[in-house]
Amino acid sequence: MSDCIFCKIAKGEVPSELLLEKENLVAFRDLNPQAPTHILVIPKKHIVSLDQAEAEDRDLLGDLLLAVQEMAQRENLEMGYRVVLNIGTHGGQTVPHLHFHLLGGRSLQWPPG
Ligand code: 5GP
Numbered sequence: 001m002s003d004c005i006f007c008k009i010a011k012g013e014v015p016s017e018l019l020l021e022k023e024n025l026v027a028f029r030d031l032n033p034q035a036p037t038h039i040l041v042i043p044k045k046h047i048v049s050l051d052q053a054e055a056e057d058r059d060l061l062g063d064l065l066l067a068v069q070e071m072a073q074r075e076n077l078e079m080g081y082r083v084v085l086n087i088g089t090h091g092g093q094t095v096p097h098l099h100f101h102l103l104g105g106r107s108l109q110w111p112p113g
């Protein structure tokens with residue numbers, strides 16, 4: 001989608017601290033980190049949120065989670081980490097392009113606000 005910031009990051013049209021690129025996804029550091037490690041893992045395909053994912057996206061969704069795991073290993077998050085998927089207004093989603101947050105490097109509180 002032409003006016004989507006994450007599509008632009010995925011295409012390299014907007015700069016980011018890119019950490020991982022695969023055929024169907026990219027991972028980059030969040031601009032406004034909420035933990036020592038805060039990485040976003042996104043599909044190159046524009047999917048607004050999990051709500052809009054379809055059966056044909058099954059492999060892509062699996063690849064995204066495995067990329068999150070790969071980034072956690074690279075960041076040495078042996079003490080644990082959190083994976084967050086915000087969906088829609090009540091879910092706190094601000095960028096309408098599906099993205100997994102990988103948060104780690106400190107003890108995280110529960111429940112979220
Ligand atoms: P959401 O609130 O939609 O779950 O998360 C969006 C995330 O994207 C936020 O954590 C925000 O800091 C991050 N973000 C928004 N715009 C940019 C950007 O242009 N570059 C990067 N690296 N992160 C961004």
Ligand code: ZN
Pocket residue numbers: 001004005006007008045046047096097
């Ligand atoms: Zn997009």
